[in-house]
Amino acid sequence: xxxxxxxxxxxxxxxxxxxxxxxxxxxxxxxxxxxxxxxxxxxxxxxxxxxxxxxxxxxxxxxxxxxxxxxxxxxxxxxxxxxxxxxxxxxxxxxxxxxxxxxxxxxxxxxxxxxxxxxxxxxxxxxxxxxxxxxxxxxxxxxxxxxxxxxxxxxxxxxxxxxxxxxxxxxxxxxxxxxxxxxxxxxxxxxxxxxxxxxxxxxxxxxxxxxxxxxxxxxxxxxxxxxxxxxxxxxxxxxxxxxxxxxxxxxxxxxxxxxxxxxxxxxxxxxxxxxxxxxxxxxxxxxxxxxxxxxxxxxxxxxxxxxxxxxxxxxxxxxxxxxxxxxxxxxxxxxxxxxxxxxxxx
Numbered sequence: 001x002x003x004x005x006x007x008x009x010x011x012x013x014x015x016x017x018x019x020x021x022x023x024x025x026x027x028x029x030x031x032x033x034x035x036x037x038x039x040x041x042x043x044x045x046x047x048x049x050x051x052x053x054x055x056x057x058x059x060x061x062x063x064x065x066x067x068x069x070x071x072x073x074x075x076x077x078x079x080x081x082x083x084x085x086x087x088x089x090x091x092x093x094x095x096x097x098x099x100x101x102x103x104x105x106x107x108x109x110x111x112x113x114x115x116x117x118x119x120x121x122x123x124x125x126x127x128x129x130x131x132x133x134x135x136x137x138x139x140x141x142x143x144x145x146x147x148x149x150x151x152x153x154x155x156x157x158x159x160x161x162x163x164x165x166x167x168x169x170x171x172x173x174x175x176x177x178x179x180x181x182x183x184x185x186x187x188x189x190x191x192x193x194x195x196x197x198x199x200x201x202x203x204x205x206x207x208x209x210x211x212x213x214x215x216x217x218x219x220x221x222x223x224x225x226x227x228x229x230x231x232x233x234x235x236x237x238x239x240x241x242x243x244x245x246x247x248x249x250x251x252x253x254x255x256x257x258x259x260x261x262x263x264x265x266x267x268x269x270x271x272x273x274x275x276x277x278x279x280x281x282x283x284x285x286x287x288x289x290x291x292x293x294x295x296x297x298x299x300x301x302x303x304x305x306x307x308x309x310x311x312x313x314x315x316x317x318x319x320x321x322x323x324x325x326x327x328x329x330x331x332x333x334x335x336x337x338x339x340x341x342x343x344x345x346x
Contacts, residue, residue, distance in 0.1 A: 022212025044230040047280030055297035057173040061307035072145025077304035098144035154186035161193035253286040257293025
């Protein structure tokens with residue numbers, strides 16, 4: 001093949017740079033890491049529990065984009081399983097109009113919720129808010145779409161606590177870490193509602209970038225030293241941060257799975273949770289052969305919440321029809337085919 005020699009050199013260079021496994025996890029937040037130990041692997045036996053389990057996820061797509069404003073379509077979904085069978089599901093959608101506003105030398109960002117306002121309020125941020133920045137880059141107004149989606153996921157979980165029975169389990173897509181101003185408030189409201197009803201709050205991350213103390217992928221380290229079968233790994237680290245109130249686990253939920261996932265439980269519920277039953281329930285829900293080892297409830301909520309490119313283009317078309325003659329003014333800002341898309345299709 002044309003590039004065989006070059007690719008062989010790439011493989012050799014990569015192998016030379018792979019770090020040693022390491023002995024503990026590195027987290028940016030305040031924590032005391034626990035050294036790796038075979039004793040921290042715990043076998044999982046799949047089990048069908050009577051408890052209701054609510055899986056929650058969200059999706060969003062930008063349909064109008066400019067440096068000073070942005071419109072996102074946001075959809076939140078949840079599905080509830082009982083005895084490992086889906087018993088209900090729901091979708092909720094809204095748009096958020098994010099815009100920048102200048103007052104003298106000060107700039108602020110607002111997010112107006114249009115449609116079904118799950119949050120019950122609009123969003124507002126100061127332009128100098130450090131939690132909004134990505135490295136040294138200035139805050140992009142487009143980020144408000146993803147922030148609104150995250151807040152709406154947490155608010156949906158809080159509202160579900162009012163209808164779920166004691167002993168139920170909430171599983172969010174992602175983590176329990178608050179990284180943006182205001183996010184901690186939504187998490188704390190969820191925790192308070194869950195504690196009142198004795199409902200477990202947890203999160204399951206699709207991906208993890210956590211590293212060991214030598215710079216190696218922590219999940220890859222676990223895969224190298226793990227036992228056969230399905231297992232969960234705990235303890236990992238003792239986290240002490242008000243913005244990240246989580247007990248951290250890693251798990252392989254199916255013997256044939258090639259993936260090790262990050263799982264988190266609200267830290268204050270550590271003493272009341274039966275880890276064996278919790279992971280046994282997750283394993284029983286993770287046997288769909290389209291993605292063994294990944295909870296089927298999260299597969300369903302992802303499909304319900306996801307905003308595909310086809311749907312996005314359909315929304316833009318509806319916008320065009322509804323705008324009529326005013327569409328000419330909007331057209332330069334439509335978040336559709338861009339230079340990258342044109343080049344990719346050539």
